[in-house]
Amino acid sequence: MKLRNLVFLASLSIFTASCTKNSITGRSQILLVSESELMQLSNQQYKSFLSQHKVIPTGQQAEMVSRVGNRISSAITGYLKQKGQSDLLKGYDWEFRLVEDPSVNAWCMPGGKVVVYTGLMPVANDESGLAVVMGHEIAHAIARHGNERMSQGLMQQFGGVALSAAIATKPAATQDLFMAAYGVGSEVGGVLPFGRKQELEADRFGLIFAAIAGFEPNAAVPFWERMSKISGNGGKQPELLSTHPSDETRIAKVKEYAKEASTYYKTSG
Numbered sequence: 001m002k003l004r005n006l007v008f009l010a011s012l013s014i015f016t017a018s019c020t021k022n023s024i025t026g027r028s029q030i031l032l033v034s035e036s037e038l039m040q041l042s043n044q045q046y047k048s049f050l051s052q053h054k055v056i057p058t059g060q061q062a063e064m065v066s067r068v069g070n071r072i073s074s075a076i077t078g079y080l081k082q083k084g085q086s087d088l089l090k091g092y093d094w095e096f097r098l099v100e101d102p103s104v105n106a107w108c109m110p111g112g113k114v115v116v117y118t119g120l121m122p123v124a125n126d127e128s129g130l131a132v133v134m135g136h137e138i139a140h141a142i143a144r145h146g147n148e149r150m151s152q153g154l155m156q157q158f159g160g161v162a163l164s165a166a167i168a169t170k171p172a173a174t175q176d177l178f179m180a181a182y183g184v185g186s187e188v189g190g191v192l193p194f195g196r197k198q199e200l201e202a203d204r205f206g207l208i209f210a211a212i213a214g215f216e217p218n219a220a221v222p223f224w225e226r227m228s229k230i231s232g233n234g235g236k237q238p239e240l241l242s243t244h245p246s247d248e249t250r251i252a253k254v255k256e257y258a259k260e261a262s263t264y265y266k267t268s269g
Contacts, residue, residue, distance in 0.1 A: 023085055025143055025201050032151035033163045035110060035144070039091045041163070041178055042109040046095075049115070049184065054100040056118065062098045065116045068130050068215070069096030072138060073112060075212035088142060096134075104230065107183040108137040110146065115184075123226050128210075128219035135206035135215075137183075143205065145198045149181040203254055207261035217261035220254050 020031050056062045073094045080086050094112035101117040108114045114134065124130040140146060154166060157177065166174040203220070211217045 022143060023088065024205065027197065027201070029144060029148050030151050031144060031147045032154050033147055035147070036091060037163050038110040038147060038150070038178075041167075041175075042111050042113055042182075045175060045178055045184075046109055046113040046115075049179075050097065050099070056098045056100055061118065061121050064121075064127060064130060065098045065134075066096050068127055068134055068213075069094065069114055071213040071215075072131060072135055072209050075214075076138065076142065076209050079209065079212055104227070105183070106133050106137050108134075108141040109182050109184075110141055112138075112141070114138065123230065124223065125226070126219075128216045129223045129226075131210040131213065131215035132207070132217075132220045132223045135208075135210035135213075136202045137206070139202040139204075139206035139209060140198070141182075143198070143201050145202065146182045148198070150178060153177040153181060199250065200253055200257075203250070204257045204260070207254075207257050208264055211261035211265035214265070217258040217265055220258050221251060224251060224254060 019028055021028050077086070077089060080088055089112075091110075092112040094114070096114045096116070098116050098118060098121075102119040103117050104119045104123055106114070106116045106120055114137065116130070116134065120133065121130070124133060150163075154163065154177070157166075157173065163174070166177075207217045207220055
């Protein structure tokens with residue numbers, strides 16, 4: 001059998017073995033990496049990131065990040081427990097940090113490691129706006145979108161090898177791939193931005209989580225409009241928009257999701 005055919009069969013085997021149906025979104029995903037492996041790498045990279053950035057532990061903004069994050073994580077815990085999906089949070093140890101950085105950005109690593117940049121705070125404007133973006137980023141992690149992107153990168157750059165093998169042979173490149181997969185810094189090695197399906201899933205479930213936590217879901221539309229105006233007025237494109245494209249179609253979908261999330265908001269009081 002020709003080598004090309006063997007490579008194709010090997011790739012097909014990897015694809016089939018790693019195809020998993022997401023219990024939250026219902027969509028099939030290619031996940032080459034176990035969540036436990038990702039959480040181990042997450043803890044290492046999260047600590048490394050914090051050691052290289054100025055963390056703001058106190059003050060009004062830091063307290064807001066912590067308060068909003070804790071409310072959303074509690075809402076997610078209750079939501080998944082009600083659906084019998086608490087196992088999705090296995091290994092999670094939530095942390096919410098504000099770091100001094102002018103970039104308009106935020107992200108969530110596996111295990112609930114959430115970082116918000118000071119540059120985002122004026123755009124968030126208030127707790128409801130902050131809840132929109134934090135809910136969105138946390139939804140990306142809960143829906144395992146980062147794992148999808150990491151798996152895509154492993155296939156593109158390393159031929160679909162196991163994470164442990166990638167780390168052993170190319171540790172720096174693998175770490176860069178991980179950081180890019182979770183929206184920390186710029187694209188690396190051709191890792192694509194979150195796809196439209198991933199974005200819409202994060203928009204939808206992020207708003208549901210925020211609404212259950214008691215935050216106004218209708219704050220989503222003006223938040224994303226403010227984000228778009230930053231680059232639309234000739235300013236530097238926010239880091240958040242480099243992997244989170246915003247357009248009229250998306251805004252229309254956000255309005256739909258806000259209406260759905262409002263049903264959860266009403267019951268949360």
